[in-house]
Amino acid sequence: MQFLLHHNVITQAIASNDHKTLEQCRDKNSAGWVLSNSLAAIHSDLSKTMKIDAAHSALKEALQGIALASLTGSDMLAMSPSLKMDYLDSLAVRTAEVFKLDGIITLKPEVFAESGIRAFPPDELPQVLKDDLANVEKVPLLNIPATYPQIWNDVQQEMFDVVRSGYFILGPKVAELEKQVADYCQVPYAVGVSSGTDALLLALMAADIGPGDEVITSTYTFFATAGSIVRTGAKPVFVDIDPVTFNMNMEQTAAAITPQTKAIMPVHLYGQCTDMTPLQDLAKKHKLWVVEDACQAIGSEFKGQRTGGLGDFGCFSFFPTKNLGGFGDAGMVTTRSKELYEKMKVLRVHGMEPKYYHKMVGGNFRIDALQSAIILAKLPHLEEWVDDRRNNAQRYHHLFQKSGLTDRLNLPPEIFPRHVYNQYIVRVNNGKRNELREYLNSQNVACEIYYPVPLHLQECFKDLGHKQGDFPEAEKAAAETLALPVANEVTAEQQEFAVEKAKSFFP
Numbered sequence: 001m002q003f004l005l006h007h008n009v010i011t012q013a014i015a016s017n018d019h020k021t022l023e024q025c026r027d028k029n030s031a032g033w034v035l036s037n038s039l040a041a042i043h044s045d046l047s048k049t050m051k052i053d054a055a056h057s058a059l060k061e062a063l064q065g066i067a068l069a070s071l072t073g074s075d076m077l078a079m080s081p082s083l084k085m086d087y088l089d090s091l092a093v094r095t096a097e098v099f100k101l102d103g104i105i106t107l108k109p110e111v112f113a114e115s116g117i118r119a120f121p122p123d124e125l126p127q128v129l130k131d132d133l134a135n136v137e138k139v140p141l142l143n144i145p146a147t148y149p150q151i152w153n154d155v156q157q158e159m160f161d162v163v164r165s166g167y168f169i170l171g172p173k174v175a176e177l178e179k180q181v182a183d184y185c186q187v188p189y190a191v192g193v194s195s196g197t198d199a200l201l202l203a204l205m206a207a208d209i210g211p212g213d214e215v216i217t218s219t220y221t222f223f224a225t226a227g228s229i230v231r232t233g234a235k236p237v238f239v240d241i242d243p244v245t246f247n248m249n250m251e252q253t254a255a256a257i258t259p260q261t262k263a264i265m266p267v268h269l270y271g272q273c274t275d276m277t278p279l280q281d282l283a284k285k286h287k288l289w290v291v292e293d294a295c296q297a298i299g300s301e302f303k304g305q306r307t308g309g310l311g312d313f314g315c316f317s318f319f320p321t322k323n324l325g326g327f328g329d330a331g332m333v334t335t336r337s338k339e340l341y342e343k344m345k346v347l348r349v350h351g352m353e354p355k356y357y358h359k360m361v362g363g364n365f366r367i368d369a370l371q372s373a374i375i376l377a378k379l380p381h382l383e384e385w386v387d388d389r390r391n392n393a394q395r396y397h398h399l400f401q402k403s404g405l406t407d408r409l410n411l412p413p414e415i416f417p418r419h420v421y422n423q424y425i426v427r428v429n430n431g432k433r434n435e436l437r438e439y440l441n442s443q444n445v446a447c448e449i450y451y452p453v454p455l456h457l458q459e460c461f462k463d464l465g466h467k468q469g470d471f472p473e474a475e476k477a478a479a480e481t482l483a484l485p486v487a488n489e490v491t492a493e494q495q496e497f498a499v500e501k502a503k504s505f506f507p
């Protein structure tokens with residue numbers, strides 16, 4: 001939940017040296033915002049009883065870990081100040097509206113009585129939280145703005161740095177993000193690109209994969225995995241999945257290798273690594289490239305090593321729903337090879353090196369500086385968010401076990417730690433998946449199917465000659481799997497609500 005801390009609460013907290021409410025508002029489940037336009041008023045109040053520099057330090061300390069909400073000039077001009085409130089209080093109402101906050105914490109709730117925004121004094125916060133958290137009405141699959149209080153000050157700073165610099169494409173923010181993502185993935189090099197899809201395409205182009213080549217990959221994945229192979233002119237060769245991890249079956253991978261095979265593209269689906277030891281052995285034996293589709297798996301590990309460093313290329317997506325998402329499309333390719341890194345940097349800009357001279361045909365795969373800046377501001381939180389996702393997965397395990405539903409649903413085991421749970425996927429037995437999905441949606445519990453049709457059965461791949469039954473495990477997974485809300489912002493109470501609703505579905 002998110003609240004606006006009225007400036008009178010901040011002034012009082014500093015004056016009385018009682019930071020209890022501010023402390024509570026540093027928690028991600030009860031996050032506080034302070035209207036940046038009110039800082040001058042707080043400072044002016046404090047300066048009546050404190051020296052100016054002491055007031056400034058006290059204000060800075062009080063606001064540690066609290067997000068500053070800024071209204072835009074247009075927000076402010078569009079607002080009509082209330083006759084019954086002073087201008088700053090009208091701005092507070094506007095802030096609560098545009099940031100969709102759950103209320104205003106204020107010493108004078110009566111001022112907001114007619115505003116349509118809930119307002120209450122600081123000592124009521126514990127009860128408000130208790131009531132609201134217990135009173136779950138719906139569970140969204142994702143609630144991206146729920147994390148804004150954690151990141152807002154840094155994201156805003158980074159975004160404005162870019163806008164003020166006038167430097168929007170590639171440049172220093174991109175270089176900094178590449179360095180930090182490479183470090184995070186424990187590899188020396190990373191190249192920022194326009195999306196996860198383009199990350200895959202760029203990696204394949206850097207490996208000179210094209211017409212006549214074959215790339216072995218999973219049939220049970222997001223379309224971009226195979227789409228990128230086809231776009232190079234190469235042929236995707238599908239294999240079935242392991243029914244437990246949902247990742248490529250290694251016996252079938254070995255059997256699919258032909259003289260035309262140039263690469264294997266494992267997909268670390270839902271955030272759990274593919275079994276990389278046999279895959280790496282095959283690649284070594286047959287001299288094949290390994291292009292990891294790690295778009296759902298940043299931070300996931302195999303035998304202590306991070307994804308992105310387990311093959312020749314690691315391809316990541318920063319699509320907003322990913323564990324580390326931008327405010328739009330973006331992606332990254334990681335590699336251990338300096339040569340491939342240099343080549344990808346040239347291919348990313350139409351194969352241009354030096355300016356307006358082209359030895360290769362590349363593409364416009366550039367990441368923009370704004371996305372890089374936003375992702376840079378979010379990256380320091382990624383480990384905490386992964387922990388939250390892992391804890392949420394554990395909680396589902398306990399709740400489902402306690403509810404006695406484990407004969408109706410199969411829970412996702414963590415075979416290769418560490419699973420980063422971009423998705424928490426249950427299998428629904430006895431052909432009940434679609435019914436359960438409809439029921440949960442009708443009960444305000446969001447859930448999704450990733451993916452209803454395996455790639456070998458997609459119309460655009462019919463020339464590959466596949467038919468129903470070719471990859472039975474993928475087909476079974478497509479008919480049985482259901483993703484439940486597991487993102488870092490999902491609360492324990494929401495998970496309990498979701499499991500209760502699932503229980504009420506089964507007789």
Ligand SMILES: Cc1ncc(COP(=O)(O)O)c(C=O)c1O
Nearest residue numbers: 195196197222224225295317319
């Ligand atoms: C497994 C997989 N591969 C590739 C992609 C493509 O990433 P993007 O949407 O950033 O292009 C995604 C994104 O959903 C994905 O989940």
